[in-house]
Amino acid sequence: MTVLVFLDPSRPAGRLADASAAQLLVTDQGVIRGDGVFESMLYTAGAVRKLDAHLSRLRGSAASCDLDLPGEQSWRAAIATAVARYDQERTADPEDPDEAVVKLIATRGPEDQPHGTAWVTVSPAPESGRRQRTEGVAVVLLDRGYDSSLAERAPWLLQGAKTLSYAVNMAALRHAHTLGAEDVIFTSSDGRVLEGPTSTVLLATRVNGVKQLVTPMVETGILPGTTQGAIFAAAEAAGWTLGYGPLEPADLFDADAVWLVSSLRLLAPVTSIDGTPISRDRALGTELAALLEAVG
Ligand SMILES: Cc1ncc(COP(=O)(O)O)c(C=O)c1O
Incomplete structure (x- = not known):
């Protein structure tokens, strides 16, 4: 079941449409x-998680592409319409996990029209996110083919923007599946750890009793993750120290725990890299998951 709401200047609350028909x-x-x-x-327990951070990143991605977006109030109103309809239509099945995915999409529209197209969908969240949270994920390292300073040299490549051009990311996931892994950590041609095709990489280490959380730096052309941002803020308040790359694959093997994090999967512990099992300090993951849950 997918609910679809178009942003429409003539309908302040958005325009509901049939997601199963051509639109x-x-x-x-x-x-x-x-x-x-x-x-x-992620939409769960009646709330869209980290809505402000996502709206802010959407605006940043659009600015990188010189794309005009509808105003923030129009997005908020369309999201409210969409989740209200989703809640009405959702079957009250206690077996049904209370997790949905809310997608915000804005395109440049048809070439001969002055305005873009923008819409919101709500649909049940994929089961894979929940499974990865509990079972963890085997990953392979794949070369993205760019060096880690490319984003600064070539802004037209839109590194670090969340554009609709995800065919390469999906191809990398399929390639990982052919290698017997479930997910990917991209590396740069100069040997830096970057990100997953749909996730941010986090690693944790205990140093003399102090818990340290590290993620690759965004200057390497990765997407600034809203989940990583929320976890970092909560962990810092809880006394963890924070660090930002550069990271190399060896750092992943040396860490006490590594996760792929994202809005739908939350924290998925990495269990192996290129077939080599890696440390998995479950207590660190449990603590970070609780911190993330508390910030909503
Ligand atoms: C390339 C990439 N990096 C990182 C992330 C994680 O971002 P967030 O935590 O905001 O979901 C995503 C999310 O889909 C992504 O596509």
Whole structure:
């Protein structure tokens, strides 16, 4: 079941539409060029998690592409309409996990129209996120083929923006599956750890009793993760020390725990890298998951 709401200047609360029927023009540049931006958010227990951070990143991604977006109030109103309809239509099945994904999508629209297309969908969250949280995930390191200073040299490559052009990310995941792994950690051509195709990499180490949390630095052209941001803020308040790359693959093997984190999977512990099992300090993961849960 997917609920669909278009942002529409003539309907302040958004326009509900049938997600199972054709809705987009085939000339929309979001469809033919992947020219647009998006966000995926977790909706659970009646709340959209980290909504402000996602709206802010959507705006940043759109600015990188010179894409005009509807105003923030229009997004908030459409999201409210969409989740209200989702709650109405959702079957009250206690077996049904109370987790949905809210997607915000904005494209450049058809070439001959002055305005882009923007919509919100709400649908049940994929089961894989919940499974990865508990079972963990085997990853392979894959070369992204760029060096870690490319983003600064070549802003037109839109590194670090959440654009609709995710075909490469999905191809990397399929490649990992052929190698018997479930997910990927990208590395740069100069040997830095970057990010997953749909996640941020976090690692934790205990140093003389102090818990240290480290993530690759965004200057390497990775997406600034809203989950990483929320975990870092909560961990710092709880006394952890924080660090930002540069990181190399050896750092992943030396850490006491490594996770792929994102809005839908939350924290997924990495269990092996390129077939080599890695440390998994479960207490660290339990603590970070509780900190993330507390911030909502
Ligand atoms: C490339 C990439 N990096 C990181 C993330 C994690 O971002 P967030 O925690 O905001 O979901 C995502 C999310 O889909 C992503 O696509």
